[in-house]
Amino acid sequence: MSFPKDAGVLLVAHGTVENLDDLGAFVARIRHGRPAPPGLVEELRGRYEAIGGSSPLLQTTREQAVALAKRLEAPVLVGMRLWEPGVEQALAGAAALGLSRLVVIALAPFSQHVYWQAALKIAQAAQTPIQLVPSPPYAEEPEFVAAHAELITRHAPEAAPLVLSAHSLPRVAIERGDPYARLVEGAANAVSARLGRPVRLCYQSQGADGGAWLGPDVRETLSALAAEGHREVAWAPFGFLADHVETLYDLDVEAKAIAAELSLSLVRVPALNLHPGLTAALATVAIRSISTEASG
Structure with a gap:
């Protein structure tokens, strides 16, 4: 089936900082405001510095979204669960595109339920008119x-x-x-x-x-x-x-x-990154989810 014209996909990833000076705030979000153990932020800074000073996660996630959008011929937005650009920005982007539904897919194959609940909570707080559509676990696709x-x-x-x-x-x-x-x-x-x-x-x-x-x-x-x-x-x-x-x-x-x-x-072995098999799996999940929502 072709993807409905009023629908898109929201890919939700963990998130990462682009500026190492934001690591303290990032750790605070990860820990839901609980104080970080002494030295944790500096230890994390050292890890980022050891890999060149930044993580490719956000850029790779955006490229994964582009590949999926091309395959589905539908808008695919990116929202980070614990940093920017957040789910709030993705919802605003979807509204600007005139979408009424978004299939939520977590880029954490064993934690779909956690990411879904986080996205749903943000959407409810934002009082968005966009309907979020859940997707099932896909690690055995x-x-x-x-x-x-x-x-x-x-x-x-x-x-x-x-x-x-x-x-x-x-x-x-x-x-x-x-x-x-x-x-x-x-x-x-x-x-x-x-x-x-x-x-x-x-x-x-x-x-x-x-x-x-x-x-x-x-x-x-x-x-x-x-x-x-x-x-x-x-x-x-x-x-x-x-x-x-x-x-x-x-x-x-x-x-x-x-x-x-x-x-x-x-x-x-590298992570899947931009492997076409990952794009195919995410497309299958997105189509199945929007089809189930339409028939349900």
């Missing part, structure tokens, strides 16, 4: 799984054990019913089946707060591989749709340093 498999096949040595990583989450969130871990495991199994290759799951980039987080973490995963006698590991950050500080620093700098300590060579 065939095009999405195939895109990961293609990148892994292209970049990962076949003889090396394969690690798939996603962002960690506090265990208390899972205990309260968050489906995150179940969605991660389902997607990992789908990628493994598509490749015909076993995978190991790792939860990276644990937060600064105390308490238990999902694991195993990066050091635990690499230590186990070294103890088993491996000398090379392939690593695909399949929980991230664009390279940013948590792949460019947490993996390319920090994880590779840990691997070197353990006499391991870490071969990192």
